[in-house]
Amino acid sequence: MGLLNFLKGEFIEVVHWEDDSQDTMVYKFPLTSKQQIKEGAQLVVRPSQVAIFVYEGQIADVFEPGKYTLHTDTMPIFTSLSNWKNLFENHFKTDVYFINTKQFTNQKWGTINPIMMRDADFGMLRLRGFGVYAFRVKEAVQFLKEIFGSNKFFTVDQINEYLKSLIVSSITDVIAEAKIPAMDLATQYDEIGSLAMARINDRFDVYGLTITDFAIENLSLPESVEQAIDKRTQMGALGNLNQYMKFQTAEAIRDAAQNPGGGMAGMGAGMGAGMGIGKMMTDMMTDDQQASAPSNQGNTQPSGIACPTCHTTVPEGSKFCSNCGYSFMAKCIQCGKELPSGSKFCTECGASQVTEKHCTNCGEVVEAGAKFCPHCGNKTE
Incomplete structure (x- = not known):
């Protein structure tokens, strides 16, 4: 009875691997020098496993997850490598590796x-x-x-x-x-x-x-x-550094003024702070005035035209003087359309607005409307 149990123990009937670890990638099925796999044994390959049979250093058959019966039909590569006469009539010896394919x-x-x-x-x-x-x-x-x-x-x-x-x-x-x-x-x-x-x-x-x-x-x-990146971020968050420095100065002056135990040093600091805040406020007002004041550089004289009657300067294109009511509009001598003063031709009928006449005494050209000749003084009308 003892010999029979010993012989039964030498033949492996089930080949499998129950992985109870978390980090094992390869497991070699344990076979002693006296143990061999029985012909017709069961091979169990669990999910996330691959079984590889190696015979005399050469990779034979590879089994994906599933249950297999090991005999000649299911192991063609191993059969050709072993080349045994009995072809698994009793048992065979090989190395079996289980590869863990899980993540x-x-x-x-x-x-x-x-x-x-x-x-x-x-x-x-x-x-x-x-x-x-x-x-x-x-x-x-x-x-x-x-x-x-x-x-x-x-x-x-x-x-x-x-x-x-x-x-x-x-x-x-x-x-x-x-x-x-x-x-x-x-x-x-x-x-x-x-x-x-x-x-x-x-x-x-x-x-x-x-x-x-x-x-x-x-x-x-x-x-x-x-630290350099943090400083750049702070600078970007502060925005206008000039305004920030003024704010910091005002904060420092307030803190100095609230220091009751400063003594003479506090008095000196207060005087210096007063001068500092005075200059700072002056600079701020100057900056604000400069920012709000309109720029008149290069244009000291107001632009416009002078009224021929009262000499008041009015904007160009004005029809009447704002001071005396003088009309800057003339009428076409032919069709009567109002025209800007100084127009040489009518924009409506195209008639020339220049009327020339000659002095009866000297014959020189006299401007229209002139009562006396500018050359000889002869009365033209």
Whole structure:
């Protein structure tokens, strides 16, 4: 009876893996040198698992999630590799690896050394960053070949440091190529993360891995640069610095005046403050007057025309003098239409408005309306 139980224990009838960990990526099914898998044994591959059979160092069959009965029909590759005469009549020996294909989330990444960045406003900067990412095994066979080999167990910690170095290298390239100003980095985390995720996946593919999520939690600048950015923000919020300085001066004068224990020093400070506030108020009034006063530079004389009767200056285009009522309008000598004073032709009928006459004594031309000749004094009318 004891021998029968021993023999039964040497043949494995069910091959499966119940994963009770959170970070195991590869699990090798335990087989001792005396144990072998029984022909017709059951293979159970749970969701988010892939089972790989390896015979004498060569990858044989790969099983996706499901339940299988192990015999010649279900294992054609292994059958051709083993080339046994009995072809599983009793049992066979092989290595079985279970690959965990679920997502490994909340993985941390961060910069050990600062990233050098060239900025248009601040020059060369040292940038540090950190965040989280998630990844999983996409190609189980490739992952077996490239990463874990023949280890019995393989966990996330065994590969995480290497993946971090790939991530930091990729995000460094992305930040350098994006040329985002340092003051705008905090508003571009999603855009930088998307670009970095595509770059990282190109490198993960080589190892049969894929990154499923990538997030930047913080990109921090040196303290001195952050202080400079804060000062720029304050200056932008203050607006008119001249008005702000005047306000600050008034506040300081008020505080000095409210100091009861100042003694002579307070008196001196008060006198100085009084002189300061007086000058400040004078400057403010001068500025306000200059801002509100109309500019008359280069135009000291009012523009307009002079009335021929009272010599009052009235705006150009006026029909009557505002002082004496003189009419600046003339009438066409032919049709009677009112015309601006000095018009040479009528705008209605086109008749010439210049009437010439000659002096009867000297023959010189005399302006229309003149009562005496300006040349000889002869009376023209």
